[in-house]
Amino acid sequence: MFEFCLQGTQGAARAGTLTLPHGVVQTPAFMPVGTHAVVRGLSAADVRRTGAQIILGNTDHLHLRPGESVVHSMGGLHRFTTWNAPMLTDSGGFQVFSLEGLRRIEEDGVEFQSHIDGSLHLLTPESVMQIQWQLGADVAMAFDHVVPGQSAYEAASEGMERTLRWLCRCRAKHQELADPVRQTLWPIIQGGVHEELRLRSLEGTLEQGPWTGIAVGGLSVGEPKPVLHHVLELLHPAMPAGIPRYLMGVGFPPDLLEGIARGVDLFDCVAATRNGRHGTAWLPTGRLNVRGAALKGSLEPLDPSCDCETCTTYPRGYLRHLFVVEDILALRLVSIHNIRFLVRLGEQARAHILNGTFERWSRQWLDCYYAGGE
């Protein structure tokens, strides 16, 4: 269980297979986000049909509603949501540190105020392990101290060092609680945009290992793209090759290819569903506004090269009409396309890595996408 096998590489790019209790994940792969135990607006069957192999849940949101004890009493997240495939829960670190309701950060943990009823909640490394074990995803994430993007050295260092100390407590609590064949724990590398801190974070994390996977957090939070790329390039040679690498919160189409080229295996991001809800579809030629008058009466598919339910079924003119009359089916259909778009990008990248054609294909793909005006 939790084995990761590499089937091929090209440069830093990797094609692998991750075995989890609820199934296998072929990488590189995009993981749709189901914040409230639902990928916004989509049924489990919708998500399955996109080819997604693994989805995320958000620990802090599920802690508030419906509460981990409710999910646990119903047999865990898989049974609760009817998603019978791999799942990962984040630790809530990113969420509580970006919340307006954040109250108090201490060595013990973080106090935050519920956005729902104003109640106060304390998250500690131990409670976060407890919650995630009760939720029952295949992969639990360590509780991390996330600092704002481009934080100065001092602040980034403090968050990174605390993340290392919390990792030690997470590991101890997870070993005490969790059945090791049903859930694994992955650490998160912090350190902001500072090379030295990123390397120290990786080193300190690996010292506490071994791990079955490793995540890079605190990126895509406002820093320029080249900085993100540089951090990935810096970490790549120092990362163990035999475990999957998860770049947290990253997932616009070009980001996937740039990340894969730098050794990333797993991605997650709400952009696919958020853009879908707002009527923005991703195409190989860039973004398309599905509300646009140009689509009126069009019999073309949204993306003629796409094999998703939306593109193989509905004409553009009908999708636009659904936005005009404000039917919620519109949000769902464009979300389905956008998720399939990212899932397929992972599938295509994998095939090209295995064929040794990733680099050329990726360059052409990005040229075409940016030429569309993204």
Next chain:
Amino acid sequence: MFEFCLQGTQGAARAGTLTLPHGVVQTPAFMPVGTHAVVRGLSAADVRRTGAQIILGNTDHLHLRPGESVVHSMGGLHRFTTWNAPMLTDSGGFQVFSLEGLRRIEEDGVEFQSHIDGSLHLLTPESVMQIQWQLGADVAMAFDHVVPGQSAYEAASEGMERTLRWLCRCRAKHQELADPVRQTLWPIIQGGVHEELRLRSLEGTLEQGPWTGIAVGGLSVGEPKPVLHHVLELLHPAMPAGIPRYLMGVGFPPDLLEGIARGVDLFDCVAATRNGRHGTAWLPTGRLNVRGAALKGSLEPLDPSCDCETCTTYPRGYLRHLFVVEDILALRLVSIHNIRFLVRLGEQARAHILNGTFERWSRQWLDCYYAGGE
């Protein structure tokens, strides 16, 4: 084409088969309403999985958005919506006469103001035929003058007589326009709650025949249930047996059984999806509030006796959670159940009519439903 064969009867209740250009409808049957060329929040595949055999579109709404010429240029409603099965469009009569924007009723037609942009639109028997032919449903409805529920004799008589005169114009225009193997025209009986007017409306309509189907309109608009039942009982012996009878705008679960018992073959109503969106599910024991705290943590299906996608997949506790976190998936899943509930009621009624057990079954069904507190 447009043939209707009776397979069996029990008392006034009938089991028949209606053949339309896009497929066959086994009756009695509930027809989900797709006001804007979409059954609110549901994909064509969702609706198909409920077992629905025929759906409705609203002529006046589609005239405003996207406009019949757009639908026509895209190949008609079937291709526009991807619903490759029978469809019916109403004539807009009920809508324009219940609109606040209603401006002017004259012998020629009705002027109304768009609720979208305030523009003025004239609907005449001729234009309504033109619009419906361009939309391209299997069945077009005649343009009728609908009067408020329980209107006095004078007003009801005026609307009924005008409906007869308009029917003559509708028929002439439809014969001029429409390919008779691709679309048929059904008349609508009016006359309010007045026996004499209802019989006169039926007589005047049949004089203009023959027809391939006939509708009863202007009911379920505020009159007491016994009055509705009385009108149906009055019309039953005078209606031709060999064509389907459509009771317009009626479709709460008990209404279906009461209508079927009085010879009705087809029903439509927005209640299934409207209740679904508001979190009210229909069960054999009456209504259930899916938002209710009692459902928290429940692993039971919404309706253990139901075979719909929602009931065979999701636990009640998850459906409630979706309403609590305000995910639109909630609206869709309960709408799917409610539609399946009505479609299945039609299927069950049909089987019991063919078995000669309709009356007993129907009485038991209604007892159980009302015992639940409906």
